[in-house]
Amino acid sequence: MTHEQARANRIAGINDEFRRQAGLALSDTRPVPGRCVMTHGVAALGRQAQAEILQRVRQFADFEPGNDPYREHDFGAISASDGERVFWKIDYYADDTMEYGAEDPADPNRSFRVLTIMLAAEY
Numbered sequence: 231m232t233h234e235q236a237r238a239n240r241i242a243g244i245n246d247e248f249r250r251q252a253g254l255a256l257s258d259t260r261p262v263p264g265r266c267v268m269t270h271g272v273a274a275l276g277r278q279a280q281a282e283i284l285q286r287v288r289q290f291a292d293f294e295p296g297n298d299p300y301r302e303h304d305f306g307a308i309s310a311s312d313g314e315r316v317f318w319k320i321d322y323y324a325d326d327t328m329e330y331g332a333e334d335p336a337d338p339n340r341s342f343r344v345l346t347i348m349l350a351a352e353y
Contacts, residue, residue, distance in 0.1 A: 235301075235317075240336045242303040245320050248343050253284045263326070264343030271349035275310065281309055282335075287347060289319045302335075307350070315350035 231239075246261035272280060290306045297305055304320040322332035323342045332341035 232284050236334050238301040242301055244336070244338050245303040246250075246318065249290070249318075250288050251346060252288060252345050262338045264320075266345040266347070269346070269348040269352050271352045272316065275312075275314070279310055279312070282348060283308070283316055286310075286316075286341065286346070290318070315342075316347065317350050317353055318338060318345060318347045320345050340353070 232293055244262055248253075248264055251262065252266040254338075268280060270282075272283060274282070275283070286308045287306065290308060297307060306318050307320070308316050310316055321342065321344045322335035324330040324332050324340070326342050328342065328344065335341045335343075
């Protein structure tokens with residue numbers, strides 16, 4: 231395994247852990263620091279739809295070269311129960327001010343993740 235593959239595997243593992251904890255009321259000592267946000271379009275779907283979408287994002291495992299070319303598990307597409315297409319994306323920042331990008335997203339102590347959930351039409 232090359233250094234790049236090992237790094238991508240590390241980032242994918244961190245992203246998977248972060249995604250599984252997304253939206254859960256955890257203490258400030260989360261294993262992977264970050265936050266989850268939803269766009270106005272997702273918010274307009276109502277709480278039940280939001281909860282369902284968030285659960286599908288947490289459980290997402292359909293990674294393939296077309297949606298995960300760098301093998302970092304940082305993007306996915308799902309369908310809501312009403313058939314609405316939903317995208318989710320993880321971005322990496324240096325800290326919670328989200329002013330600068332993370333220099334090393336493979337180190338959860340030196341990166342802050344933001345999971346954005348949006349309607350495909352909002353992309």
